[in-house]
Amino acid sequence: MEAAGESLRDTELRLGLPGTDAPEKPASTVTRGGKRALPEDDEEGYAKSNKSSSSSEEEQGEGDLCGHEPPAAKAQVVGWPPIRSYRKNSLHARKVEGEAAGLYVKVSMDGAPYLRKIDLKGYKGYKELREALDDMFKCFSLGEFPRKEGCSGSEYAITYEDKDGDLMLVGDVPWEMFISSCRRLRIMNGSEARGLGSRH
Amino acid sequence: MVGGFRWAAMFPDEVWEHVFSFLPADADRNAAALVCRAWYRLERRSRWRVFVGNCYAVEPAAAVRRFPEVRAAAIKGKPHFADFNLVPSDWGGGAEAWVEAMAEGWPHLEELRLKRMVVSDDCLELIARCFKNFKVLSLVSCEGFSTAGLAAIAANCRYLRELDLHENEVEDNCLHWMSHFPESCTSLVTLNIACLEGEVNVSVLERLIGRCPNLKTLRLNHSVPLERLVGLLHRAPQLVDLGTGKYAAQHHPELFSRLESAIAGCKNLKGLSGFWEAGPTFLPAIYSVCEGLTSLNLSYATIQGPELIKLISRCKNLQRLWVMDLIEDEGLIAVAASCKLLQELRVFPSDPYGAAQPISLTEHGLVAISAGCPMLHSVLYFCRQMTNAALLTVAKNCPNFTCFRLCIMEPHTPDYITRQPLDAGFSAIVESCKHLRRLSLSGLLTDLVFKSIGASANRLEMLSVAFAGDGDAGLHYILSGCKNLRKLEIRDCPFGDKPLLDNAAKLETMRSLWMSSCSVTLGACRQLARKMPLLNVEVINERKRGLPLELQPDNCPVEKLYIYRTVAGPRSDTPSCVWILR
Numbered sequence: 075m076e077a078a079g080e081s082l083r084d085t086e087l088r089l090g091l092p093g094t095d096a097p098e099k100p101a102s103t104v105t106r107g108g109k110r111a112l113p114e115d116d117e118e119g120y121a122k123s124n125k126s127s128s129s130s131e132e133e134q135g136e137g138d139l140c141g142h143e144p145p146a147a148k149a150q151v152v153g154w155p156p157i158r159s160y161r162k163n164s165l166h167a168r169k170v171e172g173e174a175a176g177l178y179v180k181v182s183m184d185g186a187p188y189l190r191k192i193d194l195k196g197y198k199g200y201k202e203l204r205e206a207l208d209d210m211f212k213c214f215s216l217g218e219f220p221r222k223e224g225c226s227g228s229e230y231a232i233t234y235e236d237k238d239g240d241l242m243l244v245g246d247v248p249w250e251m252f253i254s255s256c257r258r259l260r261i262m263n264g265s266e267a268r269g270l271g272s273r274h
Numbered sequence: 275m276v277g278g279f280r281w282a283a284m285f286p287d288e289v290w291e292h293v294f295s296f297l298p299a300d301a302d303r304n305a306a307a308l309v310c311r312a313w314y315r316l317e318r319r320s321r322w323r324v325f326v327g328n329c330y331a332v333e334p335a336a337a338v339r340r341f342p343e344v345r346a347a348a349i350k351g352k353p354h355f356a357d358f359n360l361v362p363s364d365w366g367g368g369a370e371a372w373v374e375a376m377a378e379g380w381p382h383l384e385e386l387r388l389k390r391m392v393v394s395d396d397c398l399e400l401i402a403r404c405f406k407n408f409k410v411l412s413l414v415s416c417e418g419f420s421t422a423g424l425a426a427i428a429a430n431c432r433y434l435r436e437l438d439l440h441e442n443e444v445e446d447n448c449l450h451w452m453s454h455f456p457e458s459c460t461s462l463v464t465l466n467i468a469c470l471e472g473e474v475n476v477s478v479l480e481r482l483i484g485r486c487p488n489l490k491t492l493r494l495n496h497s498v499p500l501e502r503l504v505g506l507l508h509r510a511p512q513l514v515d516l517g518t519g520k521y522a523a524q525h526h527p528e529l530f531s532r533l534e535s536a537i538a539g540c541k542n543l544k545g546l547s548g549f550w551e552a553g554p555t556f557l558p559a560i561y562s563v564c565e566g567l568t569s570l571n572l573s574y575a576t577i578q579g580p581e582l583i584k585l586i587s588r589c590k591n592l593q594r595l596w597v598m599d600l601i602e603d604e605g606l607i608a609v610a611a612s613c614k615l616l617q618e619l620r621v622f623p624s625d626p627y628g629a630a631q632p633i634s635l636t637e638h639g640l641v642a643i644s645a646g647c648p649m650l651h652s653v654l655y656f657c658r659q660m661t662n663a664a665l666l667t668v669a670k671n672c673p674n675f676t677c678f679r680l681c682i683m684e685p686h687t688p689d690y691i692t693r694q695p696l697d698a699g700f701s702a703i704v705e706s707c708k709h710l711r712r713l714s715l716s717g718l719l720t721d722l723v724f725k726s727i728g729a730s731a732n733r734l735e736m737l738s739v740a741f742a743g744d745g746d747a748g749l750h751y752i753l754s755g756c757k758n759l760r761k762l763e764i765r766d767c768p769f770g771d772k773p774l775l776d777n778a779a780k781l782e783t784m785r786s787l788w789m790s791s792c793s794v795t796l797g798a799c800r801q802l803a804r805k806m807p808l809l810n811v812e813v814i815n816e817r818k819r820g821l822p823l824e825l826q827p828d829n830c831p832v833e834k835l836y837i838y839r840t841v842a843g844p845r846s847d848t849p850s851c852v853w854i855l856r
Contacts, residue, residue: 153358153765154740155626155656155683156714158415160441160469164550164574165626 177253179234183211183261194253200245207232211261229264291320300325319343326350327760327785329391330810333842334372338379345384346410347376351391353788353836354738355763357415360790360834362816364849368418369393371847377404385410392416398423402430409461412438420445421472428454436464438491446472453478462486466493468517468548476502484509493517496550501529507536516540518548521575525555538562547571547596554581564588568615571596573622579605587612593649596620599635599656606639610646618652619643623683626656637664644671651709652677659690660717665699669706678703679714685741685766688718695719701726704734714738724748728755736761743767753777763788771798778805786838790814794835797828802837803855810844811855812836823853 157165181190190210197203232244236255244252244259294317297303307317322345324337329351338344351367369391376383383405393416401408408431413419425448427437452475462482467474474497483489489510494503498519507513523529533556537543543563552575567589572582573596582601586592592613599621601609609616624633637660643650644667651674660682688695696717704710704727711733715723719742727734728751735758742748750773752762762784770793774781781787781802796813803811813823814834844854 150627151685151766153355153360154685155623155681156358156738156740157623157626158357158441159359160415160443161573161622162626165624 179258181259184263199249231262233262234259290316294320328838330845331840334375338375344380348387350389362851366847367391369397373397373400387412389414392418394418395423399426402426409433410436413442414440417443421448421451425451425454433461435461438464438466439469442469455482460485463488464491467495468493470495473497491515494519496520504532504536511539513540514542515545521549521552534559545569549575569594583608594618598622598624599633600624602634603639607642610642616647617649620654623656641667644668654679656681658683661689661691662699666702669702673706675707676709677712682716686718697723704731712736720744721748724751728752731756739764741766746770746772749773753780760785766791782839788836790834794832796830799855810840813853816851819850
């Protein structure tokens with residue numbers, strides 16, 4: 075299923091988590107004034123990669139990855155714009171509220187050591203979602219995803235927790251309704267998922 | 275001088291003290307204290323209010339010794355850029371040394387105001403125990419304490435008038451801290467708990483404010499539901515300043531009318547803030563008090579332009595407005611038309627990090643305000659585009675600016691029409707506004723703007739610079755000009771060693787200088803420290819924590835530099851990422 079190029083990519087050492095095509099870290103550049111750029115470690119976030127205000131749309135694409143995943147956030151400069159932490163936290167709290175309504179949700183997979191987060195708004199429907207999850211978790215080589223309708227031999231089921239806290243099987247409700255009520259996703263071990271329904 | 279001595283002896287001490295009581299300004303008192311030894315002695319015994327702009331500028335014990343009768347103290351700790359996470363969290367600014375010295379030497383202390391300091395619960399307990407007459411505690415942008423510390427204050431400060439907690443990071447480990455206010459506590463005038471994260475027992479709060487008839491300022495935190503606001507307002511209709519809690523609820527016509535009438539019942543209301551999660555539904559409930567408002571803070575409310583306009587157009591007497599950029603140019607044009615008494619405007623970004631949907635808040639809004647509000651003197655404006663022409667117009671319209679802070683959010687942004695640097699615009703501001711005391715720059719700027727600032731900004735006390743300038747000349751212009759400069763903070767500018775060393779003496783006339791991500795080397799800092807014994811030259815390098823500074827070569831770049839004048843010598847509480855050069 076994977077092209078030769080893809081498997082080569084898989085063995086490449088990179089900084090991103092497996093399953094992502096994270097962009098290269100933006101090069102710490104020298105700004106207009108010839109400011110000295112300090113050695114590698116850019117935890118300070120010295121100047122974003124030189125996308126000055128005069129740069130146009132074509133440079134936006136650099137942040138964009140392959141298809142499914144939303145564009146990576148612009149590299150942020152520490153402490154800029156100058157907004158107090160207190161105010162930033164309030165803004166963030168409001169965004170978190172937005173998340174609870176079903177935008178950025180956590181995705182856990184039984185047996186995987188860590189979780190992922192995805193933006194449900196980045197997908198047009200269930201098919202894209204399944205493909206994205208497949209892509210994200212395939213590195214755990216824990217089996218095939220329930221891709222096809224009526225594929226009863228699959229080992230995993232994709233479930234989600236809705237606004238009421240109930241565990242639901244993904245795919246029953248219209249997509250729009252799903253993304254507005256989904257709080258988190260859980261890829262369940264097939265044996266546990268048996269009781270949830272015969273669709274997959 | 276002998277002549278001075280005789281002259282001073284003509285009147286008994288009490289007369290001189292009475293005379294000095296007409297000198298409230300510290301600068302005037304400091305001057306009087308230098309006249310002769312007698313005046314020095316008299317003045318120090320009659321000073322009851324001290325302001326310490328940098329907690330490390332003087333030893334606490336020395337300050338306490340010199341002014342034994344102090345009743346009110348205000349102390350500031352971390353540099354301003356700590357607000358933006360540029361200062362390591364363990365840098366310093368601890369309040370213990372001061373609180374211990376004060377407990378020892380100022381047992382009659384009544385007021386303590388701390389800003390950007392690390393205040394522990396132990397400090398709060400010490401305050402609660404040692405100052406029998408304690409009345410006012412104000413903590414702004416502080417951290418290190420919890421609600422357990424607040425419980426101690428509540429329980430022990432019998433005459434507490436003001437508890438003002440503004441934007442602090444407070445750990446919430448004592449849910450019922452407010453229950454520690456005894457029944458006998460009836461003296462509260464100000465209670466500001468807006469920054470607390472945790473739940474508040476509203477019934478306890480109701481009883482507390484019910485027994486404090488002099489309560490003028492009440493600022494709630496976001497956990498207080500809208501329904502309970504009604505009850506609180508019924509118990510405190512005399513309020514002058516109200517910070518609401520959460521300003522959203524399930525829509526309910528009954529709740530709306532109860533809220534509306536409760537607010538209308540507060541006939542003295544002049545200031546409103548809070549409005550967490552406010553939507554359009556309950557905003558009209560405050561319409562009845564709009565005409566009397568002088569201060570309105572909507573900067574935590576994501577209300578859209580049209581609702582904002584409807585609200586603010588009713589506030590004809592507004593003097594201070596803090597709002598989100600959701601107000602857009604159109605909203606500011608409406609403000610300019612309605613709020614003719616406006617003095618201070620702050621516009622905050624609703625989405626500082628996103629490219630998001632473009633908000634139509636541009637230079638036009640700022641120009642409209644400058645044209646429509648003749649009393650405007652203080653501006654903080656976050657936007658994404660600016661032109662020199664707009665700034666020239668603003669400068670012409672508002673020669674009375676005392677504070678002008680413009681933040682164009684993308685660094686190095688030029689005039690978007692001419693593509694030129696914004697030197698001309700900011701130069702116009704400093705040349706026109708002769709009373710300008712505070713200025714923050716942004717956008718694409720060359721050394722030229724610093725030449726104008728150095729030459730024209732004679733009253734400037736505080737300057738903030740980021741991502742600006744071409745080279746050393748820029749910094750040199752500032753340090754060799756700006757006669758009254760007290761605080762200078764710079765980040766990400768190509769300023770190096772030469773202007774620092776050439777203007778070393780200037781640094782002793784200022785409170786402090788902060789430089790981060792510039793082009794300063796360790797060698798220059800060493801030279802500076804050797805040359806100026808009354809400066810603490812702090813080199814902050816988080817990457818090299820714990821490494822012995824002596825081994826680093828002179829050409830080692832300095833990540834962050836904080837220089838301040840002091841009579842206390844090097845401080846003893848530096849963390850591993852801070853070296854004080856001597």
